[in-house]
Amino acid sequence: MSFPIYDHTKSREYFNRATKVIPSGVYGHLGPAEGNFIPVTDWPLFGDHAKGAYFWDVDDNRYIDYMCAYGPNVLGYCDKDVDAAAIAQAKLGNCTTSPNKIMVEFAELMVDTVASADWAFFAKNGNDVTTCAVMTARAATHRKKIIFVNGFYHGISPWTQKVDYPGVVPEDVANNLYVDWNDFEALEKLVAENENEVAAFIATPYMHGNYKDNELPADGYWQKVRELCTRKGIVLIVDDVRAGFRLDLAGSDHFYGFEADLICFCKAIANGWNVSCLCGKEFLKSAVSSLSYTGSYWMSCVPFAAGIACINKMKKLDTPTMFREKGLKLTNGLKDAAANNGFNLVVSGEPALFYLRIANDDSMMLHQEWIAECVKRGIFFASHHNHFMNASVTDKDIELTLEVADEAFKAVAKNHPELF
Amino acid sequence: MTDSRTMAYINMYAIFGTLENLCELDAASSAMLSNQKPISIGFDVTGGPKATLYFKNGKCRLEQGIGDCTIKIPFASCEKFNGLFDGTVTPIPTKGLTHIGFLLNTFTALTDRLTAFMRPDPEDLKDREFFEISTKLMFYTIAVALAQIANNDEIGKFSAHLIPDGEIAFNIKNGPAATIRVKDHKLVTIKKACENPRALMAFESIDLARDLFDGKVNAVACIGEGSIEMRGMINMIDNLNRILDRVALYLA
Numbered sequence: 001m002s003f004p005i006y007d008h009t010k011s012r013e014y015f016n017r018a019t020k021v022i023p024s025g026v027y028g029h030l031g032p033a034e035g036n037f038i039p040v041t042d043w044p045l046f047g048d049h050a051k052g053a054y055f056w057d058v059d060d061n062r063y064i065d066y067m068c069a070y071g072p073n074v075l076g077y078c079d080k081d082v083d084a085a086a087i088a089q090a091k092l093g094n095c096t097t098s099p100n101k102i103m104v105e106f107a108e109l110m111v112d113t114v115a116s117a118d119w120a121f122f123a124k125n126g127n128d129v130t131t132c133a134v135m136t137a138r139a140a141t142h143r144k145k146i147i148f149v150n151g152f153y154h155g156i157s158p159w160t161q162k163v164d165y166p167g168v169v170p171e172d173v174a175n176n177l178y179v180d181w182n183d184f185e186a187l188e189k190l191v192a193e194n195e196n197e198v199a200a201f202i203a204t205p206y207m208h209g210n211y212k213d214n215e216l217p218a219d220g221y222w223q224k225v226r227e228l229c230t231r232k233g234i235v236l237i238v239d240d241v242r243a244g245f246r247l248d249l250a251g252s253d254h255f256y257g258f259e260a261d262l263i264c265f266c267k268a269i270a271n272g273w274n275v276s277c278l279c280g281k282e283f284l285k286s287a288v289s290s291l292s293y294t295g296s297y298w299m300s301c302v303p304f305a306a307g308i309a310c311i312n313k314m315k316k317l318d319t320p321t322m323f324r325e326k327g328l329k330l331t332n333g334l335k336d337a338a339a340n341n342g343f344n345l346v347v348s349g350e351p352a353l354f355y356l357r358i359a360n361d362d363s364m365m366l367h368q369e370w371i372a373e374c375v376k377r378g379i380f381f382a383s384h385h386n387h388f389m390n391a392s393v394t395d396k397d398i399e400l401t402l403e404v405a406d407e408a409f410k411a412v413a414k415n416h417p418e419l420f
Numbered sequence: 421m422t423d424s425r426t427m428a429y430i431n432m433y434a435i436f437g438t439l440e441n442l443c444e445l446d447a448a449s450s451a452m453l454s455n456q457k458p459i460s461i462g463f464d465v466t467g468g469p470k471a472t473l474y475f476k477n478g479k480c481r482l483e484q485g486i487g488d489c490t491i492k493i494p495f496a497s498c499e500k501f502n503g504l505f506d507g508t509v510t511p512i513p514t515k516g517l518t519h520i521g522f523l524l525n526t527f528t529a530l531t532d533r534l535t536a537f538m539r540p541d542p543e544d545l546k547d548r549e550f551f552e553i554s555t556k557l558m559f560y561t562i563a564v565a566l567a568q569i570a571n572n573d574e575i576g577k578f579s580a581h582l583i584p585d586g587e588i589a590f591n592i593k594n595g596p597a598a599t600i601r602v603k604d605h606k607l608v609t610i611k612k613a614c615e616n617p618r619a620l621m622a623f624e625s626i627d628l629a630r631d632l633f634d635g636k637v638n639a640v641a642c643i644g645e646g647s648i649e650m651r652g653m654i655n656m657i658d659n660l661n662r663i664l665d666r667v668a669l670y671l672a
Contacts, residue, residue: 019644031640163578164576210655364653368651383654
């Protein structure tokens with residue numbers, strides 16, 4: 001069958017209005033620049049509504065959404081159980097002078113759910129808790145240096161950025177050290193060169209950076225890192241903001257067989273209700289308690305109610321197993337569709353957060369063309385970011401995705417007779 | 421947040437280098453050289469760039485090194501060389517004193533002409549031909565300054581170390597084009613269109629390019645509007661953009 005090509009007239013109208021009152025129209029990762037909308041005319045710029053695995057843009061085009069709002073949509077948009085819990089809590093109060101008792105219940109649930117957690121500290125965004133983790137490590141160790149893995153992303157505070165980013169000064173990143181992913185020997189050397197100066201090693205559970213194939217941890221890597229950090233008094237921080245609860249409800253450190261000292265969660269906690277959480281070991285509870293670190297909305301309790309409902313539902317559905325199975329079914333199908341049309345589609349990372357790259361050229365231009373052909377036929381993939389599975393994706397959705405992907409491959413091949 | 425050595429490389433290759441384009445694009449500049457016998461000026465900057473401007477047949481060419489120049493002008497430091505551009509240093513040749521007339525008259529007139537295009541009077545920009553020449557010259561200056569900053573400025577080098585090997589097409593549609601060649605995190609600008617780019621950044625028109633150069637519009641917003649096209653290895657473009665930020669700092 002032939003799929004209709006979407007029109008984005010209203011998206012463009014809204015974007016033109018937006019640029020007059022919002023910097024760059026849509027800033028950040030949801031915008032066309034950072035989101036790599038290539039070419040921008042093929043992409044929706046504003047949504048209208050969402051349900052389950054789908055969202056509809058302002059031109060009433062429906063998308064099967066494999067970006068899931070870049071992670072928060074874990075059960076399906078507007079999940080009835082999560083939203084009912086949030087709405088019920090909203091009727092009792094949300095942002096109040098005295099934090100609602102449900103905060104205690106949510107913290108208890110987090111500690112019972114996350115294998116390495118002895119306590120839970122809530123905030124709003126992933127950056128809030130990665131920053132909290134680094135400050136906690138520095139408070140506990142009285143050291144200043146932090147080791148990052150090259151290609152990292154841990155948020156948007158100046159300490160998480162690079163020296164050449166606008167608004168960042170060299171002093172912001174003066175205590176940042178860098179090492180390659182999976183290179184334990186280099187890490188060990190870096191620690192030795194900075195003896196008694198390293199407060200923390202921060203990393204995602206596997207390398208899910210952008211613009212490159214994602215890399216899983218080498219056998220024994222995390223266990224060696226854990227031992228090194230323990231031996232050298234370095235706080236081991238796992239940034240599980242992106243992968244958290246999609247691999248393992250007990251935390252991605254549990255999934256890979258080690259224990260973090262601090263672990264950061266955000267995206268999949270509450271199915272889109274805004275809350276993030278830092279969990280940690282008992283020995284760091286005093287340090288985190290000592291921080292001057294809070295926010296006006298951090299103890300708003302509607303997201304806590306949503307989080308409790310979301311985590312309980314993920315446990316009931318065993319979503320990590322579901323995501324792995326669905327992710328494999330989808331990505332195996334995509335690889336077959338690619339091969340049938342003469343393309344080499346490289347799939348990397350965990351199936352729950354699969355990353356795609358067409359490897360027929362060295363410029364990514366074929367890949368960008370294929371992604372755009374999918375998007376304008378209703379499959380929302382990202383050009384250069386890992387994707388996210390959610391519990392509402394059905395086998396029928398996957399079948400439809402594969403049909404569109406096949407047609408998109410054919411469209412790209414037709415545009416490049418010189419290659420096929 | 422700028423350093424004098426990087427500034428000296430920009431002044432040599434991006435500013436003096438744009439004399440090549442000035443003589444191609446501006447008939448008045450070319451005419452200044454029409455009756456001129458071939459002549460060259462070597463600029464020897466201690467601790468900085470060394471290059472020679474060759475003038476022949478109404479054209480200008482900049483080459484690295486000072487081997488066979490007619491006039492040689494030494495500078496004791498990058499700061500002294502940069503002083504030539506802000507008017508605080510008077511150049512004193514050590515070779516070619518008999519050609520001092522070219523230096524004082526023709527060369528000075530050419531650089532004044534370049535300045536008129538690079539720092540234009542707003543009234544002059546109302547003339548379309550002047551506007552287009554001015555914008556094209558700015559494009560070439562920026563394209564070459566990118567490489568100088570990537571290779572010399574500490575923060576520019578940080579950005580460059582994240583750029584993989586390959587060529588980036590840097591274009592104004594229906595206008596000037598440049599190739600930014602990257603090899604082992606060193607950048608070279610070639611002032612002609614890229615034939616096999618790994619990444620492309622193109623401005624939709626010369627007017628848009630001008631507005632960007634003048635800081636009247638924002639590049640991120642333009643990408644959303646579609647007036648800047650980018651594709652290919654976006655990490656190449658992303659890091660190139662970070663260097664572009666510093667071009668404005670140096671050329672301000």
